[in-house]
Amino acid sequence: MKAPTYPPAKKFLPPIAAPYVLGVETASLAELQTIPDAWAIVLKHAPVYKMLVTMPVVKPYLTNMTVDSFVNYGAVKAEPVAKINEEFRRLATPKWGGQ
Amino acid sequence: MTLMKSRRKFLWMSSGTVLAGQLAPSLGWTAPTATDAQLGRSQSMDLGWSFTRSEGVGFEHPDFNDGAWRIVDVPHDWGIEDLPGQSTNAKAEVIGPFSRQAIGGTAHGYTVGGTGWYRKRFSVSAPNNARVHVRFDGVYMNSEVWLNGVRLGEFPNGYAPFTYDLTPHLRRQGANVLAVKVRNEGVNSRWYSGSGIYRHVWLDVFAEPSRIAPWGVSVDTQSIEQGTATLALQTNLVELRKGLTLASTIVDARGTTVWQRTVPASAEVRANVRVSSAALWSPDTPNLYTVVTELRAGKKVLDRTETIFGIRIVTFDAATGMTINGSAIKLKGGCIHHDNGLLGAAAFDEAEDRKIRLLKQRGYNAVRPSHNQFSDALLTACDRHGMFVISEAFDAWRLPKQPADYANYFDGHWKNDLTTLVLSGRHHPSIIMWSIGNEIPGRNLSAGIEAQWRLANLVHELDPYRPVTAAINDFVGRPMIASEQTARAGQAGRADEASFMFLDIAGYNYKLSKYERDHALYPSRIMYGSESFAKDMFANWALIEKSSYLIGDFVWTAMDYLGEAGLGGSAYTKSAFGFAMPGTWPWVNASCGDLDLTGAQRAQSRARDVAWGLSKLEVLVQTPPPEGTSEMIRLWGWSDEHPTWTWPGAEGRQVVVRVYTRGDRVELRLNGRAIADGKLSAGDMMRAEFQVDYQPGQLEVVAFSGAKEIGRKVLETAEAVATVAVVPERKRAGASRNDIAYVAIELQDARGRHVHGVTQSLHAKVSGPAEIVGFGSGAWSAVDGFQDGQTKTFNGRAQLILRSTGSRGLASVTINGEGVTGSAEINFG
Numbered sequence: 001m002k003a004p005t006y007p008p009a010k011k012f013l014p015p016i017a018a019p020y021v022l023g024v025e026t027a028s029l030a031e032l033q034t035i036p037d038a039w040a041i042v043l044k045h046a047p048v049y050k051m052l053v054t055m056p057v058v059k060p061y062l063t064n065m066t067v068d069s070f071v072n073y074g075a076v077k078a079e080p081v082a083k084i085n086e087e088f089r090r091l092a093t094p095k096w097g098g099q
Numbered sequence: 100m101t102l103m104k105s106r107r108k109f110l111w112m113s114s115g116t117v118l119a120g121q122l123a124p125s126l127g128w129t130a131p132t133a134t135d136a137q138l139g140r141s142q143s144m145d146l147g148w149s150f151t152r153s154e155g156v157g158f159e160h161p162d163f164n165d166g167a168w169r170i171v172d173v174p175h176d177w178g179i180e181d182l183p184g185q186s187t188n189a190k191a192e193v194i195g196p197f198s199r200q201a202i203g204g205t206a207h208g209y210t211v212g213g214t215g216w217y218r219k220r221f222s223v224s225a226p227n228n229a230r231v232h233v234r235f236d237g238v239y240m241n242s243e244v245w246l247n248g249v250r251l252g253e254f255p256n257g258y259a260p261f262t263y264d265l266t267p268h269l270r271r272q273g274a275n276v277l278a279v280k281v282r283n284e285g286v287n288s289r290w291y292s293g294s295g296i297y298r299h300v301w302l303d304v305f306a307e308p309s310r311i312a313p314w315g316v317s318v319d320t321q322s323i324e325q326g327t328a329t330l331a332l333q334t335n336l337v338e339l340r341k342g343l344t345l346a347s348t349i350v351d352a353r354g355t356t357v358w359q360r361t362v363p364a365s366a367e368v369r370a371n372v373r374v375s376s377a378a379l380w381s382p383d384t385p386n387l388y389t390v391v392t393e394l395r396a397g398k399k400v401l402d403r404t405e406t407i408f409g410i411r412i413v414t415f416d417a418a419t420g421m422t423i424n425g426s427a428i429k430l431k432g433g434c435i436h437h438d439n440g441l442l443g444a445a446a447f448d449e450a451e452d453r454k455i456r457l458l459k460q461r462g463y464n465a466v467r468p469s470h471n472q473f474s475d476a477l478l479t480a481c482d483r484h485g486m487f488v489i490s491e492a493f494d495a496w497r498l499p500k501q502p503a504d505y506a507n508y509f510d511g512h513w514k515n516d517l518t519t520l521v522l523s524g525r526h527h528p529s530i531i532m533w534s535i536g537n538e539i540p541g542r543n544l545s546a547g548i549e550a551q552w553r554l555a556n557l558v559h560e561l562d563p564y565r566p567v568t569a570a571i572n573d574f575v576g577r578p579m580i581a582s583e584q585t586a587r588a589g590q591a592g593r594a595d596e597a598s599f600m601f602l603d604i605a606g607y608n609y610k611l612s613k614y615e616r617d618h619a620l621y622p623s624r625i626m627y628g629s630e631s632f633a634k635d636m637f638a639n640w641a642l643i644e645k646s647s648y649l650i651g652d653f654v655w656t657a658m659d660y661l662g663e664a665g666l667g668g669s670a671y672t673k674s675a676f677g678f679a680m681p682g683t684w685p686w687v688n689a690s691c692g693d694l695d696l697t698g699a700q701r702a703q704s705r706a707r708d709v710a711w712g713l714s715k716l717e718v719l720v721q722t723p724p725p726e727g728t729s730e731m732i733r734l735w736g737w738s739d740e741h742p743t744w745t746w747p748g749a750e751g752r753q754v755v756v757r758v759y760t761r762g763d764r765v766e767l768r769l770n771g772r773a774i775a776d777g778k779l780s781a782g783d784m785m786r787a788e789f790q791v792d793y794q795p796g797q798l799e800v801v802a803f804s805g806a807k808e809i810g811r812k813v814l815e816t817a818e819a820v821a822t823v824a825v826v827p828e829r830k831r832a833g834a835s836r837n838d839i840a841y842v843a844i845e846l847q848d849a850r851g852r853h854v855h856g857v858t859q860s861l862h863a864k865v866s867g868p869a870e871i872v873g874f875g876s877g878a879w880s881a882v883d884g885f886q887d888g889q890t891k892t893f894n895g896r897a898q899l900i901l902r903s904t905g906s907r908g909l910a911s912v913t914i915n916g917e918g919v920t921g922s923a924e925i926n927f928g
Contacts, residue, residue, distance in 0.1 A: 001323045002321065003321050005564060007563050008556045009559075013584055013585045014545065016579060017579055018580055018594040020578060027574075028574045060498065061540055062540075063498070063540050063547075064539075064573050065572075066574045073734060
């Protein structure tokens, strides 16, 4: 039985983004707030997000959290989030923004 | 002192108990004490620090008169001491160490930081060319250190150990004064951090500059074949002069030498070591070895260390799961914080060891010390008791979670702090992964992705034998592809989500619903629950047990902690629908642990006993909600339920009885009469619930598997409180100032049955060689101070913690309450 090893890599080169589709799990709240059309869809179906993104316990995590996150934490129901996702699909997927 | 004597000192210390008293046997604890250091490593500097919880000018000056300051021995946490100006004013309540107006609010558990100063006198009896270093195991936070008025430096990290070379400014004759300023200012943490020098302090006196590097010995298991282990032993030496030799000796737990070698010393010495009939380390068999390393000039020993290690191979694979020494195993894990309940953050060795013992008793085999470097004492306890560890470095990188947190220092310090974490911890066999961060904001941004790579890669450079992980919440980032030069081994050209792409093992925070989907998308990804809700334990473990790619789970949390107040627990509401917001003042602890602040089992722990097979049947009764309300359980909470049938005032009302069992059928009998019968299917997740008309007496529950009875529990209604049981967890304790003893206190009726739900004021009196350092309960709220000799019971229980005064003898404890008294004795010595 041999021990596995985890060797270091040689050097850092920025990874290349793979194609993706805009959805409630593929964009952070911070990112969505910079896309007016997308943020309008969020607030149309779930106005509570306007308040949620200002909460002190949430603000540090806006780059980490998605619309979908709040379903997991029980603050938003799954139905409006599904509608947001559906409407997102009709928007053009934004270019890679480092997220 | 000769080297032979100092060697004996090393052996004492390697026995697992730091004998501060013996190292300086003449030192008292009530007066400022000067330490006389001699040649040798790890000489305790814990005793006799002058301390003030204030700021001032000239405190660092050696001639400053600190006669009005208090004398404390470290570990010391001023944050858990009673605040001045205790007040019942509704808007500005001050209760013990808790203040309603504390700027850290719920995050800090309403405790107060501030600035404090420590001063310590010491002398050194050693040759003039001796090197003298001071080593702090942990100071929270932003410490600055002066020797004889000369500033040596500052260190922001509140959890990592750090050292200073005192040599250039040392007085070889007479007294030296070490001054330490500690600033715990602003909102700098998401939990209770403690304040001050809360871990040990050591002095290393080297015979000459040539010495073994700090944490300079590593031993890694490379292979195990037919009982013979091949180890990679590496020793790093610094400031070497010519003509020295390095002697390395490996001894087993009985002290038998199993391997030794002496070679010419060089900056880096490597050896392939073969140990036949190796006694392997695992959670079930935590066998340990020690490598004794000596740097010699001829026959003279210049420096000497003992490094404890274990021989084991841990593998991870999505298709075959996790193994230890070839045997499959799952991580039965819990996240823990560094505080020790009523002691605050003070890291007494026994408190650290007890925490691990308690969790081991409850079936845990893994802890994730969240979210920072833990004490060496805790890691040593994990080695000794067989507890896996995910050692975690950071809670924040560049983007802060709190205005004054570590993000302010990350760029200038991460490399040093991460290096320290790995080098100081790598000899611990308990550590199986390095975590580079928890829920790091910005980790999916371009700069965050690069930071993730740099941290992970540094860990791999320092320790290629352990995988890198991180705890990832919510947004995992979008798929990306790394080049051959950048990717993890075997991952070049493959799409992976940004948060995971440089992690060898993926930590999922609260993602029970994502495991199966993600496994389908990324079948080679090895996953574990780095945090989970207690409420999901049965569903989690049903999935873990059938999924090789899912190697375990860490509940948030295994033991309760101060701060993040009101995260768990439950609340009562008149509406049947809604969302239970976190508790605020007077909540001071998180109230989400399997064990409470005192280490006592909470309801979720009893349920987990069933989930993990420690028990086949547990019966809990929900505290009847106030009339017209229902219980709302917080996300990290659990119903307020207890293993008791004592509910005065509930006569005639229905109460909720919850039965947790591995059986498929249960019967309930109340006072001998069958009242309910229920079947359980797999979908019930080992839980059945019954509404029962409460009447005092005896509730009996029997569990069956098919026709076979597998468990029986009886809950009885207790009568009025008749006595207070005072039960030391151990009758003997050591007699150094690092030795503490826990005493369990319980209200009982005349038949010795625990009386639940009674809140009674208690007073503690101690005589003999011990003092009170903790007296309180597992209550979630600010009730009283922890060091003033009085408290109130919570659910009929309390806890007393005694600290040795440093003298040997019998300590007597008397607990007085309303009409009850109890006593016990503990032998310190």
